[in-house]
Each structure stands twice: as structure tokens, then as C-alpha cells.
Amino acid sequence: MIDRRTLVFFVLSSVFFGGTFVAAKAGLEYFPPLLFVALRFDVAALIMLGYVALTASYEELRPRTRDDVVGILATGGLVIGLANALLFVGQQYATSAVGAIVFSLNPILTPVFAAVLLSDERLSPRGAFGMVLGLLGVALVVSPDPAMLVGGDAFGRAILFAGAVSAALGAVLIRRAGSNATLSSTVRIAWGLPIAAALSHGLAWSTGESTGSIAWTTEALVALAYVSLVAGVLAYIAYFGLLESTGATQANLVFYVVPVVSTLGGWALLDESIAPLAVVGFLTIFAGFAVIGSESRDVRTLLPEWVAHTPVAEERATATEEPRGYRSD
Numbered sequence: 001m002i003d004r005r006t007l008v009f010f011v012l013s014s015v016f017f018g019g020t021f022v023a024a025k026a027g028l029e030y031f032p033p034l035l036f037v038a039l040r041f042d043v044a045a046l047i048m049l050g051y052v053a054l055t056a057s058y059e060e061l062r063p064r065t066r067d068d069v070v071g072i073l074a075t076g077g078l079v080i081g082l083a084n085a086l087l088f089v090g091q092q093y094a095t096s097a098v099g100a101i102v103f104s105l106n107p108i109l110t111p112v113f114a115a116v117l118l119s120d121e122r123l124s125p126r127g128a129f130g131m132v133l134g135l136l137g138v139a140l141v142v143s144p145d146p147a148m149l150v151g152g153d154a155f156g157r158a159i160l161f162a163g164a165v166s167a168a169l170g171a172v173l174i175r176r177a178g179s180n181a182t183l184s185s186t187v188r189i190a191w192g193l194p195i196a197a198a199l200s201h202g203l204a205w206s207t208g209e210s211t212g213s214i215a216w217t218t219e220a221l222v223a224l225a226y227v228s229l230v231a232g233v234l235a236y237i238a239y240f241g242l243l244e245s246t247g248a249t250q251a252n253l254v255f256y257v258v259p260v261v262s263t264l265g266g267w268a269l270l271d272e273s274i275a276p277l278a279v280v281g282f283l284t285i286f287a288g289f290a291v292i293g294s295e296s297r298d299v300r301t302l303l304p305e306w307v308a309h310t311p312v313a314e315e316r317a318t319a320t321e322e323p324r325g326y327r328s329d
Contacts, residue, residue, distance in 0.1 A: 005241075005245065006245045009238045009239070009242035010242055010253075010257075012238035013238040013251075014257035014258060014261055015261055016231055016234055016238065017231060017235050017239070018257070018258045018259075018261025018262045019226060019230065019231065019262075020227060020231040020235070021262045022262060023222075023223045023226040023231065024036075024087075024091065024227060025091070026219060026223045027223030027224060027227065028088070028091070029215075029219075030214060030219065030220035030223070031223075031224070032214070033085075033088040034089065034203045034204035035200075035209045035210075035211065035214070037084050037085050038197055038200035038203075039228075040084075040200075040228045040231075041080070041084075041193050041194075041228075042197050042228075043224070043225075044193050044197075044228045044232030044233050044236075045193035045196075045197050047228075047233055048190040048233055049190050051186075051190070052186060056184075056187060060183075060184070061190075063182075064182050065180050065182055066180075067180040068183050068188075070176075071173075071174050071181050072188055072191040073192075074169075074171075074174045074177070075170065075174060075191070075192030075195075075240070076191065076193060076194070076199070077192075077195055077196070078167065078173070079170035079174070080192055080193065080195075080196040080236065081195060081197075081199040082163070082170075082199065083163045083166040084200070085163075085199065085200050086159050086160065086162050086163030087103060087163045090156050090157070090158075090162075090163060091156075092156065093157075102157055102161050102164060103164050103258075104164075104256060104259060105161065106167050106252050107252045107255055109169075110172060110248050110249045110252045111128075111249050112168075113168055113169050113172040114175075114247075114249050117172050117173070117176050118176055118248070126291060129291055130288045130291035133284055133291060134253065134256040134284075137256065137283070137284030137287070137288060140277050140281025168248075171243060171251060171252055172248045174240070174248070175247055175248040178244065185237070185243070186240075188240065189233075239251065239254065
């Protein structure tokens with residue numbers, strides 16, 4: 001069974017990240033993409049650094065191991081900085097539907113890196129089937145024109161795919177470093193956000209983006225506030241807490257739920273319609289989660305009580321206990 005803390009982290013990550021696509025789409029009308037990302041992380045970094053300075057001791061803030069440093073660099077450089085920079089730039093060249101499909105490859109990419117870098121997160125056949133079901137559900141939710149996926153601007157799709165690769169690789173590296181890391185996920189985010197901001201500013205400068213092109217309207221400030229405070233602080237606190245609780249592969253399943261949240265948010269807030277096929281997509285995603293989660297169920301719960309506690313049942317239950325959707329060495 002999934003504990004309450006993990007479930008809360010999963011729901012919050014999905015909801016907060018889901019709103020990011022709406023806020024980003026609105027904000028890109030007023031900000032150049034890379035500068036938008038950079039300002040987002042400037043604000044988020046100030047908030048997080050102020051928070052940990054007030055709530056954590058010097059020893060809790062100080063990186064003490066090589067894995068602490070690896071975790072910080074993977075957090076700020078790959079999962080937050082590079083992944084978001086590529087996402088915002090790539091979204092200029094592709095529709096939101098195509099962007100959701102490409103970025104939802106993240107949960108498919110994560111097991112590939114995990115199989116190489118992690119010994120305790122190997123995808124089983126049932127887990128792989130659940131992953132494929134989830135991706136199919138995402139495709140049904142966003143319902144893109146097939147011609148848009150195979151034609152159009154390949155450059156935009158390549159940028160989005162690179163962003164998904166960056167996020168997946170970074171999550172696995174953080175998980176790999178976790179065994180010898182001493183920093184909490186909150187402190188690691190506080191260290192990582194300035195790195196993400198510096199990287200984004202460097203990319204913005206290299207491409208010639210300027211603050212003079214920003215239109216400082218009320219809508220722009222609202223969009224910046226959301227991607228900075230909600231999607232830039234709260235979402236990452238929830239996501240990295242989930243990563244520590246469940247592992248890289250399962251944590252990245254939130255990217256299957258993000259298009260669902262975005263679609264429902266557009267329906268509730270922007271009066272966008274939901275196609276019947278999207279409802280089928282919702283159900284398909286949930287079916288994929290059910291398949292992945294079914295491996296975690298104790299077989300003794302399927303047996304009568306007097307059978308469940310026999311030595312044979314106990315032995316079989318122990319032998320079949322594995323991380324959900326994975327098999328270990």
C-alpha cells in the first residue's frame with residue numbers, strides 16, 4: 001500500500017506541475033523563454049535560501065560528501081535548470097499537445113537510466129506494461145493530430161525530448177547519490193535553485209535575450225508568481241520528497257498525470273472542452289498505475305486468514321515482495 005505521505009507528495013507534484021503549462025503558456029506572451037525561466041528561479045532561489053537559512057543549522061546546510069555535491073548538481077543543473085530551459089524553448093516550436101506527449105516520455109526514459117545506474121530499480125515485465133499503458137493514456141488525453149507528431153518542426157520536438165532526458169537522468173543520479181547523501185531534499189533544492197538560475201541566465205545571455213523585451217503587465221506578474229512560488233518551490237519540494245520515498249522511476253510517473261491536470265485545469269478555468277477520448281485516456285492512465293501498483297500487494301491479502309499465516313504462505317509472500325513494478329538483482 002502507498003503511505004499517506006507518498007500519496008500527498010504525488011498529488012501535490014501532479015497538481016502544481018500541471019498548472020505550470022498553463023502559467024508558462026500565458027507568461028511566454030510577455031517574457032522571452034529563457035529569461036522567463038531565469039527570473040522564475042531567481043525568485044524561487046531567494047525564497048528557498050531564506051527559508052532554509054531560518055530553519056536549518058549550519059551543519060544541516062553544509063554539503064559533507066561527494067554524493068551531496070552530485071545531488072546538488074543533478075538537482076540544479078539537470079532536473080530543474082536544463083530540463084525547464086529546454087521545455088520553455090521547445091514549447092515555442094511545438095503545440096502544447098505535442099509538448100505533453102514528448103515530455104511524458106520521462107517515465108519511459110527513467111527506467112533506462114535506472115537499469116544502468118541503479119541496482120534496486122529494475123523494471124519488470126508487468127511494470128513495463130503499466131508504463132506503456134500510462135503513455136497511451138497521455139496520448140489519448142492530449143489527442144494530438146498524428147501528422148503533428150511525425151511532421152512539422154522536428155527541432156522543437158528534439159528540444160523537448162532533450163528536456164525529458166535531462167529530467168530523467170537527473171532524477172536517477174539524485175537517487176543514486178542518496179545512499180551517502182547527508183542533505184535533506186529541501187536543502188538540496190535551496191542549493192540547486194541558484195545553479196538553475198545561473199544556468200538559465202547564461203543561456204538567455206548567449207541567445208541575446210534582454211530584459212528590455214519584457215512586458216510587465218499584471219498577467220505577466222501573475223504567471224511569474226505561479227511558476228516561481230508554486231511550480232518553482234512547492235512543486236519541487238513535493239517532487240523531491242516523492243523521489244526519496246519511492247525512487248526515480250515511480251516518482252516520474254507524475255509526468256503521466258500532469259497532462260490530465262492541465263486538461264482539467266483548462267476545462268475548469270479556461271472553459272476548454274474535454275473530448276470523450278480524453279476521458280478514455282484518464283481511465284487508461286489509471287489502469288497503468290493499477291498494473292504497476294498491483295505488484296506491491298501482499299499475496300496474503302488474497303487468501304483466507306487461516307491460510308495466509310501458514311509457513312508456506314509466509315514464505316511465498318516474502319519471496320514475491322519487490323519494489324512496485326521492478327525486480328532487483
